[in-house]
Amino acid sequence: MNEVKPEQWQQFLTMDGVQFIYFYTPMCGTCQLASKMLEVVNETISSLQINKCNLNYFPAIAAEYEIESVPCLTIWEDSQIVEKIYAFKSVTYVYDIVNSYL
Template sequence: MEEWSAKEFEHAKQGVVAVFFYTPICGTCKLGERMLQVVKELLPTISFKKVNLNYSPELSTKLEIQSVPCLTILRNGEVVKQIFAFQSVEYLYHELSSI
């Protein structure tokens, strides 16, 4: 997954983009990222990006992210869904394929 900054996040205006918010010391985030790598291979039409919240705290406030990992799905620049509990690869696939 390509790393994004807050500025790049603000410019995501076309298509469906799944943005993975994480912090580097979060063990659950590391597991969530591995799960998303599998889903990314199954859904090539969705663009997957990641944002380290340590460097973008303003996004945490703006998007009301209270815990990590958080997957925020954008459609044409608008937030359509946020997922905080990465239950399984199957669950993430189902949630993203229904967008």
């Protein structure tokens, strides 16, 4: 997964197609588990690119896009959020959701 820096955020607002952006905080234990699950999914689907954002550096983005808690995987189509996933039930569950957008 690629870490997004605050100065890179604007480029995501202009991208076309499907984007996956994972919001987390480093001290969150659930986020650490979700990160491992996403890494498995990311390695399983060769064409997949998941970007991640440390929410501590993106408070305005969290407010603007109503990110209610972490971990949160957001799925974007043409620069708009189409789905937010807060419950990472299993690797298979996350894989199926991500794969349905590809």
